[in-house]
Amino acid sequence: MDWSSAFLLLFIFFLCSIILNYMRIFKEKATLPPGPMPIPFLGNLFQIDTNDLATTLMKMKDKYGPVFTLYFGPKPGIVICGYKALKEALIDQNDVFGDRGDYPVFLNFIGVHDLAFTNGEGWKNRRRFALLTLRNFGMGKRSIEERILEEAQFLMNEFRKTNGSPVNLTVYLARAVANVISSIVYGNRFDYKDKRLKAITDSIYNNFCITSSMWGNLYNMYPNLMDYLPGPHRKLKTNFQDIYDITDESIKKHEETLDPENPRDYIDCYLIKIKEEMNNLDSDFPAKSLRRTVQNLLFGGTETVSTTLRFGILVLMKYPEIAERMQEEIDRVIGRDRSPATVDRNKMPYTEATIYEIMRFCDVIPISLPHVTSKDTIFKGFFIPKGTYVAPLLTSVHYDPEYYAEPNKFNPNNFLDDKGLFRKNDAHMPFSAGKRICLGESLARMELFLFFTSLLQNFTFKPIVPKEEISIRPTASGLGNVPPKYKCRVLPR
Ligand code: HEM
Ligand SMILES: *[C@@H]1O[C@H](CO)[C@@H](O)[C@H](O)[C@H]1NC(C)=O
Numbered sequence: 384m385d386w387s388s389a390f391l392l393l394f395i396f397f398l399c400s401i402i403l404n405y406m407r408i409f410k411e412k413a414t415l416p417p418g419p420m421p422i423p424f425l426g427n428l429f430q431i432d433t434n435d436l437a438t439t440l441m442k443m444k445d446k447y448g449p450v451f452t453l454y455f456g457p458k459p460g461i462v463i464c465g466y467k468a469l470k471e472a473l474i475d476q477n478d479v480f481g482d483r484g485d486y487p488v489f490l491n492f493i494g495v496h497d498l499a500f501t502n503g504e505g506w507k508n509r510r511r512f513a514l515l516t517l518r519n520f521g522m523g524k525r526s527i528e529e530r531i532l533e534e535a536q537f538l539m540n541e542f543r544k545t546n547g548s549p550v551n552l553t554v555y556l557a558r559a560v561a562n563v564i565s566s567i568v569y570g571n572r573f574d575y576k577d578k579r580l581k582a583i584t585d586s587i588y589n590n591f592c593i594t595s596s597m598w599g600n601l602y603n604m605y606p607n608l609m610d611y612l613p614g615p616h617r618k619l620k621t622n623f624q625d626i627y628d629i630t631d632e633s634i635k636k637h638e639e640t641l642d643p644e645n646p647r648d649y650i651d652c653y654l655i656k657i658k659e660e661m662n663n664l665d666s667d668f669p670a671k672s673l674r675r676t677v678q679n680l681l682f683g684g685t686e687t688v689s690t691t692l693r694f695g696i697l698v699l700m701k702y703p704e705i706a707e708r709m710q711e712e713i714d715r716v717i718g719r720d721r722s723p724a725t726v727d728r729n730k731m732p733y734t735e736a737t738i739y740e741i742m743r744f745c746d747v748i749p750i751s752l753p754h755v756t757s758k759d760t761i762f763k764g765f766f767i768p769k770g771t772y773v774a775p776l777l778t779s780v781h782y783d784p785e786y787y788a789e790p791n792k793f794n795p796n797n798f799l800d801d802k803g804l805f806r807k808n809d810a811h812m813p814f815s816a817g818k819r820i821c822l823g824e825s826l827a828r829m830e831l832f833l834f835f836t837s838l839l840q841n842f843t844f845k846p847i848v849p850k851e852e853i854s855i856r857p858t859a860s861g862l863g864n865v866p867p868k869y870k871c872r873v874l875p876r
């Protein structure tokens with residue numbers, strides 16, 4: 384065969400696969416919800432701003448309605464928007480919409496047998512075990528409250544040392560928050576100078592930035608292709624590995640000193656569980672699953688909370704009158720002579736409402752984590768087959784005009800009634816909803832309250848630019864909404 388006929392053959396083959404692909408797409412699109420027309424292999428790549436996924440999806444919601452189809456790569460997924468539709472899916476049809484969809488930026492590096500990216504009985508058992516263990520070590524209880532307050536003191540001592548010079552809060556906040564979850568998982572906090580703590584927070588911060596950028600978004604859409612292309616996404620693996628190295632070392636130490644009668648932390652409890660199930664060949668707790676679940680807890684528990692703090696402080700610098708009202712309430716209810724406590728929350732509606740508003744407005748995890756349908760279903764009149772990728776657009780809940788009069792404005796009154804008492808709003812889902820709801824919700828809420836109140840009790844945060852110049856729109860969105868970079872002065876009160 385000569386060159387020209389080889390080329391011709393290749394061309395025909397290419398043409399056929401395009402035609403077949405279009406036929407598949409037309410067949411799929413006939414029954415799925417509406418959405419923009421994809422092209423073979425690349426899907427809707429050219430309709431998606433890969434640097435700002437959440438905004439793209441919000442614009443499409445305006446065009447196509449509360450449920451639409453989008454090809455994230457070659458395969459179709461559905462995007463569910465607004466409080467009503469998301470409640471119908473995640474809560475009312477919990478059974479169908481509660482499974483985890485493929486999420487290559489994590490799945491390809493952490494793999495199966497974890498807490499966050501797998502499904503089935505194994506996931507259910509590991510999740511139940513993790514929740515129980517976290518509770519035993521104080522999640523939602525006084526013991527962890529003391530740990531958080533102690534960490535807040537360490538953090539504030541560092542702030543005192545800055546003597547009012549401009550500081551980058553990122554590293555300070557990440558280390559304090561990472562230490563809270565480290566205490567539960569590893570059984571110890573780290574000194575702020577400890578290289579291991581720096582490795583943990585750097586790895587998590589960097590991976591959060593990558594997964595929230597164009598690179599992470601492209602990786603999720605075309606993982607097989609991206610594995611061969613250069614770019615920051617190639618760092619994902621080494622960053623996860625850095626945390627594995629620290630975890631493995633810690634597990635080894637735990638094994639050497641384990642007293643089965645007196646488990647000290649999450650790792651001890653897990654080691655005991657692994658031993659109990661040693662003779663069970665398909666145990667849901669194989670030895671290799673420990674480091675993976677630790678990875679989930681550290682990653683899930685660090686960047687989310689520290690980004691909310693960092694973003695929240697930025698917003699409070701833009702609206703200093705709101706920060707002052709919080710400080711007035713702190714002085715009135717707690718005073719200056721003692722540390723805050725979670726029981727103060729009920730007596731501090733303004734502070735509580737402001738923290739809820741920060742979580743709504745900053746919308747740190749805008750598209751939740753992906754879900755997948757576990758069986759065929761009818762949703763909003765459309766037939767959705769089993770195995771369809773589902774993106775729950777939490778942004779559209781937090782900016783739902785049916786539930787918030789002026790969603791684009793930061794306003795704690797969204798969570799206050801006429802008498803100034805705290806008022807719930809259904810359209811508040813920063814932790815998502817249903818059986819996949821964030822496992823760390825109660826820990827996160829406790830941390831946010833205690834860190835915000837401790838910090839504002841002792842300090843005022845001052846911007847280094849006029850407040851009118853502060854931007855409070857995220858600079859990138861993917862897994863997370865990343866706040867603008869900034870420095871500020873931390874001045875003792
Ligand atoms: C402000 C703080 C936090 C926010 C906004 C947040 C948000 C979320 C969201 C949106 C999900 C996905 C739920 C879904 O699949 O629909 C999630 C899952 C998860 N979060 Fe959080 N989270 C926070 C703090 C934490 C903390 C402190 C921990 C650790 C204790 C944690 C551990 C996890 C885990 C393990 C999952 C996976 C759950 C599963 O797949 O079953 N998160 N989180
Ligand atoms: C913060 O204020 C509390 C209450 O007045 C006090 O006990 C604590 O020592 C202060 N911490 C720092 C680091 O200033």
Ligand SMILES: *[C@@H]1O[C@H](CO)[C@@H](O)[C@H](O)[C@H]1NC(C)=O
Pocket residue numbers: 551552553554588868869870
């Ligand atoms: C703050 O520190 C982070 C993490 O090291 C870095 O990425 C960021 O650029 C810094 N921000 C500023 C304003 O310097």
